[in-house]
Amino acid sequence: MAAVLPMRTAAETALIERYHTEKATLPGAAEARAVAFARFEKAGLPSKRVESWHYTDLRNILREVAPAAGETQALSALDFENLPHRFVIANGRLAEGSAPEGVEVLPLSEALKAGRAAIGAAMGEAIDSVVDLNTALCRDGLFLSVKGDATLHLAFAEFVEDRRSVMPRIIAEVAPGASLTLIESHTGPEGIAYQKNSVVELLIGDGAKVEHIRLNAGGDKALMLSTLAAKIGAEAELTSLNFTTGGEISRHQSFITYAGENAKLRLNGATMLKGRQHCDNTLVVDHAVPHGESRELFRSVIDGEAQGVFQGKIIVRPHAQKTDGQMASNALLLSDEAAMSNKPELEIFADDVVCAHGATCGALDDNQLFYLMARGLPRVEAEALLVEAFIDEALDAITHDGVREALARRVSDWMRARKES
């Protein structure tokens, strides 16, 4: 029986045409791009019929593809205290920055042309249409080779005056025993429906340590698609936090594969949504080898008519004995119209593992609020105190004090803005 393919949408047709038009000028990785494009051409944009995209119907959301953003100077970008090394990536291209010792930084276009960067290597067994699109069409980004102990801030900033699309990609190779703190921040103009599809790949060598923090402070009309793909070596550690307050529609996906034994993963999320924002955190943690440990903690605060989504899948392969996985997603709904969809999944094929998941959804506790108010805290302050404490547990994973404080401040600013509106 022949498979019935739905008709191509205008966006799908435009993306396919874009690839054919640009193919000859795309920097490097021609073979990987062709494979990714062929998969995309066959599957199209993921619709709600695709299980992993059920709650974020991209085929329906992305009606039209915006033209690619042009080159620009970095006009302004986010800064953190105590982070001396910042690279500004303006409209998807490296605009300025200086590398700390122990890190080699190249524009991704150069690294791909020189065959230095293996695009898609961190994806493991995972296949995803949005990543395929980025692989096929990305023009630039950064290649990082980390051999020492480095802290880097990648400040992604969009400078566009109308609807544009950007598809940057970061590929970081962290050598065995090296350590990297990587902060990516994303900012862009308010009121402009720009489209972003960013992918960060981390290849983490044996015994290496990576702390990754992503801040989504995108514009209020932006479509923010992002992916973290990581392959973790033996005895290595990865901590990653995705902090979202921005974007109209956001989806952050994490594909983590254990490549060596005794690796540790901490994957956290902190999401604060209001108005009609939508944010989807989807993760697939693939325990492909024994003795892996994973901890996932996602906290969402949802106000207005906003919608949160959490999909967490932990796969334990047949030989991955002694896997220890704990996953939790907790949501606090601040209004009657706010909604949260939680979908935790465990796929366990080994018999000697400890895995658990939990998901909760609820309002602020009236009794706790009354207690705080009875001590003199006005309602808005009492609510802010409870919300800050709730989110703070997810921020706990961050060891960089300056960034942690900056994010905590964003939480209280968000609550203050809520009070004023």
Next chain:
Amino acid sequence: MLEIKNLHVEVEGKKILNGLTLTIRDGEVAAIMGPNGSGKSTLSYVIAGKEDYTITEGDILLNGQSVLEMAADERAAAGLFLAFQYPLEIPGVATMTFLKAAMNAQRKARGEAELTPGDFMKRVREAAAKLGINLDMLKRPLNVGFSGGEKKRMEILQMSLLDPSFCILDETDSGLDIDALRIVAEGVNALRGGNRGMLVITHYQRLLDHIVPDTVHVMAKGRIVKSGGKELALELEKNGYADYVEAA
């Protein structure tokens, strides 16, 4: 001074307080005793400003001013303090952070300047020492994992730091062993005096051996059915509430 005048209160259509009238003068310590279900805890929540109750009739005045239109935080800033029967656990909020937020919120509401960090710490250290509270405990999240005795001591610490003009102690003896009871009662007694009035709500005479009241009131079926001096508590301990419940 706290004046409760002909107070009628309902919860979801069910009448809990039924024309309760009681005046507690400046500096007076009054005890309310009564059987389970007589409405004692409801009374304390209604005075403190919990929102789940409908007041159908009557008034509550603190120092001559009606508090019924005030939110719980405004009542606190006006000088009211409720020591909870079951203090709430607040995960993620360090006790010290909470104490500072509460003290400064009340100061702000009264138009006073915020405490300096040094002044705040000095006050906390002194008050904690009197109650035998270790400062390390104040770094922990508020009431999380605290024992019953620790929670009640924390209530008295807050009472002492917030310096209210009127205190309600709701079943402060519940969940306390004899030693903890003594420490808590000493803490309360240290705060007696001046114009500060207190309303002590309890089931048992036991607490009143330690916090000796000026007046004792018996509550049944949502109102005060008998008032007297401290000897009334002893009589109740001997004869029980049955006579009063029947009469109510």
